[in-house]
Amino acid sequence: MVAGTVAPPGATRPQRPRSRSWLRLVVLLAIVAVVLYPLFWMIGTSVKSQEEIVNNIGLLPRDFTPGNYLDGWTNFDVSFARFFLNSALVSLLTVVGNAVSCLLAAYAFARLRFRLRGLWFAVMIGTLLLPGHVLIVPQYILFRTLGLVGGEWPYLPLLIPQFLATEAFFVFLMVQFMRGIPRELDEAARIDGANAFGIFRHVILPLSRPALVTTAIFSFIWTWNDFFRQLVFLSDLSDYTVPVALTLFIDSTSQSAVGPMFAMAVLSLLPVFGFFVAFQRMLVEGINTSGLKG
Amino acid sequence: MALTTAPDPTRRGTGSVRPDANRRGTGRIRHGEGLAGYVFLSPWLIGLMGITALPMLLSLYLSFTDYDILTPLSEVEWVGLANYERMFTGDPSWWHSVRVTLSFALIAVPLKLAAALGVALLLNRAWRGVGLFRGLFYLPSLLGGSVALAIVWVNMFNREGAFNSFLALFGIQGKPWVNDPDWALETLMVLAIWQFGAPMVIFLAGLKQVPTELYEAASVDGAGRFRQFVNVTLPMLSPVIFFNLVLETINGFQGFTAAFVLSNGTGGPVDSTLMYTLNLYITGFTDLEMGYASAMAWVFLIAIAIITVVFFSTGRFWVHYSDGEDR
Numbered sequence: 001m002v003a004g005t006v007a008p009p010g011a012t013r014p015q016r017p018r019s020r021s022w023l024r025l026v027v028l029l030a031i032v033a034v035v036l037y038p039l040f041w042m043i044g045t046s047v048k049s050q051e052e053i054v055n056n057i058g059l060l061p062r063d064f065t066p067g068n069y070l071d072g073w074t075n076f077d078v079s080f081a082r083f084f085l086n087s088a089l090v091s092l093l094t095v096v097g098n099a100v101s102c103l104l105a106a107y108a109f110a111r112l113r114f115r116l117r118g119l120w121f122a123v124m125i126g127t128l129l130l131p132g133h134v135l136i137v138p139q140y141i142l143f144r145t146l147g148l149v150g151g152e153w154p155y156l157p158l159l160i161p162q163f164l165a166t167e168a169f170f171v172f173l174m175v176q177f178m179r180g181i182p183r184e185l186d187e188a189a190r191i192d193g194a195n196a197f198g199i200f201r202h203v204i205l206p207l208s209r210p211a212l213v214t215t216a217i218f219s220f221i222w223t224w225n226d227f228f229r230q231l232v233f234l235s236d237l238s239d240y241t242v243p244v245a246l247t248l249f250i251d252s253t254s255q256s257a258v259g260p261m262f263a264m265a266v267l268s269l270l271p272v273f274g275f276f277v278a279f280q281r282m283l284v285e286g287i288n289t290s291g292l293k294g
Numbered sequence: 295m296a297l298t299t300a301p302d303p304t305r306r307g308t309g310s311v312r313p314d315a316n317r318r319g320t321g322r323i324r325h326g327e328g329l330a331g332y333v334f335l336s337p338w339l340i341g342l343m344g345i346t347a348l349p350m351l352l353s354l355y356l357s358f359t360d361y362d363i364l365t366p367l368s369e370v371e372w373v374g375l376a377n378y379e380r381m382f383t384g385d386p387s388w389w390h391s392v393r394v395t396l397s398f399a400l401i402a403v404p405l406k407l408a409a410a411l412g413v414a415l416l417l418n419r420a421w422r423g424v425g426l427f428r429g430l431f432y433l434p435s436l437l438g439g440s441v442a443l444a445i446v447w448v449n450m451f452n453r454e455g456a457f458n459s460f461l462a463l464f465g466i467q468g469k470p471w472v473n474d475p476d477w478a479l480e481t482l483m484v485l486a487i488w489q490f491g492a493p494m495v496i497f498l499a500g501l502k503q504v505p506t507e508l509y510e511a512a513s514v515d516g517a518g519r520f521r522q523f524v525n526v527t528l529p530m531l532s533p534v535i536f537f538n539l540v541l542e543t544i545n546g547f548q549g550f551t552a553a554f555v556l557s558n559g560t561g562g563p564v565d566s567t568l569m570y571t572l573n574l575y576i577t578g579f580t581d582l583e584m585g586y587a588s589a590m591a592w593v594f595l596i597a598i599a600i601i602t603v604v605f606f607s608t609g610r611f612w613v614h615y616s617d618g619e620d621r
Contacts, residue, residue, distance in 0.1 A: 057459030114331025138349035164341025196330035
């Protein structure tokens with residue numbers, strides 16, 4: 001980022017002494033160290049031998065032990081390859097579900113006029129702050145009554161809500177975005193004979209791509225990191241996603257699993273970290289424009 | 295993960311949350327558009343009914359029963375207010391979980407916001423590398439809610455963890471903090487504070503909106519930097535502070551993952567990390583007392599609603615909206 005754009009109050013004032021700027025930089029670097037230390041420590045520990053995990057308090061291993069990754073990968077009866085595939089499946093389908101269903105609902109709210117729209121919109125805003133934990137017990141009962149928990153398609157209880165636009169946040173984000181698309185485009189399409197579906201297909205859908213990308217990225221990261229719902233709805237080891245599988249390491253409290261556990265923890269964060277590197281600017285802007293939290 | 299959402303307070307002039315507010319009341323619904331509206335809305339409507347409303351009603355009903363998952367729904371016994379009575383008068387661990395959750399939110403949220411604001415102020419005045427710092431500070435907010443990071447945290451504050459080796463540099467003998475009932479919850483607070491990046495980004499956006507003239511005027515009047523902060527920055531930033539406070543508090547009440555990982559799903563040591571949502575999970579899915587868990591969920595929902603209302607009604611007295619934006 002360039003100088004002038006980010007220094008409003010200081011910019012027009014007389015230059016402060018150089019020492020102050022140095023002090024600020026030192027403080028900022030110290031905070032960076034505190035913020036990043038746990039991450040480096042995690043990576044360091046993931047390649048330490050069992051003995052070093054107890055004895056070597058440093059960040060780097062004396063005896064580089066990449067074998068932890070292989071041990072962790074095959075630590076349980078089901079390999080981590082399966083858990084990663086499961087997590088990827090759930091996360092990607094969630095992305096599709098959120099993108100499609102929230103886009104449809106947002107188009108209705110932002111552009112179409114129908115009876116009770118104001119009421120439904122108020123209800124949607126109301127569900128924004130509804131804590132998910134409140135609904136977990138009755139949702140579990142319902143999905144279980146329908147035979148969907150631990151059934152042939154174990155991920156349906158996780159995915160069905162995502163295909164029904166229950167993530168109100170994304171609906172809201174897209175409504176806000178669509179309100180910025182000029183209405184003249186709708187009118188032009190209408191004059192060309194397009195109805196509500198045509199306008200959606202040829203005007204709104206192509207122009208909503210930025211909002212769709214933001215939705216996709218956050219859906220993926222949140223679902224990949226999500227634990228609560230996956231813990232509740234998944235019961236078979238072979239259906240486990242990565243976060244649920246990681247907790248198995250805690251169950252097997254034996255000290256010998258610490259290295260492998262850290263190795264898998266590192267791997268589990270790689271996709272999120274990849275998204276962070278690729279879309280850093282977008283993620284930060286995303287929480288700015290929409291007030292959303294990671 | 296708890297996600298929280300709201301319109302952006304740092305953007306002025308887009309205040310209305312009604313859809314299409316400027317076009318409201320323009321009369322008739324174009325032919326066929328009403329139907330199309332409901333076609334596009336139908337997935338959301340089905341979700342609202344089936345995934346949100348129906349479960350809420352079911353949960354309200356179950357909260358007056360002794361339902362466990364093993365007996366069929368048709369045979370549950372109506373117990374009236376017994377669950378609520380038990381919660382308030384006969385269940386010390388419920389009260390304990392309320393205390394744990396409140397102390398977590400009351401300590402961690404202000405400290406997290408203070409850290410976020412402090413770092414935002416440092417970054418706001420810096421002139422170089424802001425984008426890089428901002429990104430690095432935001433990273434924990436992306437990773438921090440995961441099981442993986444919770445595992446790292448627990449080990450970091452264990453006997454052989456990094457924190458104790460840090461203390462050893464100063465000759466201080468550490469202890470296994472996560473196994474100590476007096477300290478386990480504090481380690482989770484530190485984890486929450488470590489994720490100060492998300493509110494920080496929002497503070498930074500708010501700081502950019504403060505007009506430079508105000509600082510110049512204050513400076514002409516002889517105000518030092520501290521006075522400028524108290525009399526200019528804080529009032530101008532109060533809508534953003536309010537926004538962060540509401541969201542972080544509601545988030546704080548819902549902390550689950552880290553407490554689960556630290557205690558292996560028990561809320562230990564000695565119930566010191568028995569967050570409300572963890573207690574709810576244990577009651578419903580370990581003890582299978584789903585009727586009682588439903589009552590707990592409803593009390594939680596009502597408590598969150600009350601807290602939100604309290605925030606918004608007290609906000610009028612300290613949240614300052616500039617240029618006639620008071621509503």
